């Protein structure tokens with residue numbers, strides 16, 4: 675549907691379910707990829723399977739909670755491909771914990787990965803982004819509605835939404851658009867504990883009576899990066915099979 679030949683995508687959390695689907699789709703559309711994940715070994719295997727020659731895919735181990743790792747990813751992008759057209763922040767961590775028993779470390783870890791990581795990676799990549807490019811931050815339905823036992827995660831994702839709208843103002847003069855995707859329940863490793871405990875009830879509550887596929891988020895990311903979305907800026911697209919409206 676889209677031609678990204680000659681374009682470069684930088685993507686975090688790239689060994690995850692949604693980000694792997696994004697990487698595969700953009701690669702299929704002709705883009706070169708700079709992929710990062712805290713799980714560097716798993717990511718390298720994924721990258722070799724995707725592009726055995728390594729011509730169009732570069733990888734780096736990257737803990738998004740560390741700003742120096744973000745800087746290293748940006749340097750790699752510049753060294754391998756000169757500049758970046760699209761940045762998608764896909765890394766995330768979703769652990770259940772009630773607020774009353776949440777430790778300082780649990781709070782900090784969730785904010786560090788889900789919110790600080792988006793800031794660090796955007797800041798590092800902005801000088802490498804080509805004018806006219808696009809940033810897509812993967813937020814969550816939790817960032818709009820809150821999430822039982824995931825207050826730290828929901829607070830971080832809400833932060834991602836307003837961070838993105840604020841960054842939009844800064845990058846608009848360069849024609850760089852900043853948008854978010856807020857997935858609902860997408861079948862990936864991230865939500866397996868939730869599905870084990872509440873899967874049937876959540877399925878019943880979802881109007882489409884199924885969970886989403888990572889490819890259904892990847893398609894939206896491609897759309898938001900494409901010229902078809904050329905006037906969409908500072909927005910959020912929900913991908914949840916109708917759950918957001920009814921629950």
Ligand SMILES: NC(=O)c1ccc[n+]([C@@H]2O[C@H](COP(=O)([O-])OP(=O)(O)OC[C@H]3O[C@@H](n4cnc5c(N)ncnc54)[C@H](O)[C@@H]3O)[C@@H](O)[C@H]2O)c1
Pocket residue numbers: 686687688689690691692693710711712713736737738739763764765766767768787812813814815856857858859860861862863864865
């Ligand atoms: N799956 C869902 O239902 C759902 C719903 C709403 C939002 N999201 C968001 O979508 C994004 C992708 O999630 P997913 O469902 O593919 O999950 P996933 O668990 O399959 O992938 C997450 C990836 O992030 C990586 N990661 C974790 N900590 C990291 C760190 N410190 N530094 C770098 N990478 C790190 C993991 O190694 C993994 O590869 C996340 O931001 C998540 O919050 C997912």
